Amino acid sequence: MEEVEIEPLGADEARDILAVAQDRRNGTRWSVALALGLRQCEALGLRWKYVDLKRGTIRVFWQIKHQRYRHGCKDPHACGERLHRYPCPKDCPKARRTSGRKHVCIKEGQKFCAPDCTKHAPSCPERVGGWTFVKPKGKSKRTVMIPPPLIPLLKQHQEAQQAERQAAGEAWQDYGLVWCHTDGRPIDAGQDWDEWKELLRLADVDKDARVHDARHTAATLLIEQGVDISVVQGILGHSQLTTTKRYTHITATLSNEAAARMGRALWG
Incomplete structure (x- = not known):
């Protein structure tokens, strides 16, 4: 279920974050977050076999969870x-x-x-437990298109990861993840959170934004670009259109554009 409070970043703030993240290891993780709005567990659980860089698609079919170990x-x-x-x-x-x-x-x-x-x-x-891939709830299973400028960045990331895999040798843990540690291990949600907070600080973003707010940002930016709300619903994996509609009243950009259009219609 979505958070009640929505705190999206502005387009300029999102670009500043991407500028800081572009030279960092796993920096494309945040490009996907801000462009496609994947949930944290969906992004951290994304595997290469569900990424088609030739067709420019990502199949969001699984998420990763760490279950408590049991005997x-x-x-x-x-x-x-x-x-x-x-x-x-x-x-x-x-x-x-x-x-x-x-x-x-x-x-x-x-x-x-x-x-x-x-x-x-x-x-x-x-032992039973540990890192486990689980299916997303509801209608969250979906296929999304990758923005064209992001495709070469993901290709570069894939090549860098292959070099890390060769360097790790037998120590590599093959989960097949798009974003992982230098030995292939999954990234913990807490570590992912710390990375996000560091990016906010380095980008001089004066907001106490959560990781989930990157998803809110993606939704808001899509709507501001004039993308049909039903398409936004599909990209984000919302089960109800009413969830997506909440984003239509939180941005001044839409209100300003509506006022400008009315001005042109009545006064030329």
Whole structure:
């Protein structure tokens, strides 16, 4: 569901952000955000097999989520008892407190986890969870056209990523993502948020805009360019046209243009 409050950026602010992002690693992530309005989980979960740079299309068929790890084994306690230990007591002579690191030791008679402890699921060899691709809700599954100036930028990004993949070698984690870490790992939503905030600061945008406001910006700019509202609905993946219509009354650009047209109609 869309946020109630809409805080889009202006066209000049959006261009300033893109100017700052163009030379940054994964900078095209923000070009797609501001041009096509993909939701954060849709953008971070976008894979190359759904991007057709020859035809200039992106199929927004999946989003990525990080699900909490759960044990997949029969005995969660036995699975992790060698990994999950109580911290050593304060008077432990083996503790190296000068290093600043927590020390864990095995003393005679020391117990491991409680019999019902299941807090070591991330270490389970058969763990369930982690990064998972899930289908978007409602009618969000869609195919969108890529603005022509963005296609060569995505091609350059793809080539740069292929070089990173070769450099990483066996360490590369092949999720097939368009935007990822230097070893192929997915980008966490919090890291993505921090990147966005840094771009706002570097671009001197004096607004406390959220990542989702890039999506609002795309919708507003599309409407200001005269794109039919039903087309905007399809690009954004809104299930209801009423959601898209909320953008038609938040921009002064539309009001000014309407006044100018009426002036030309009545007074030449």
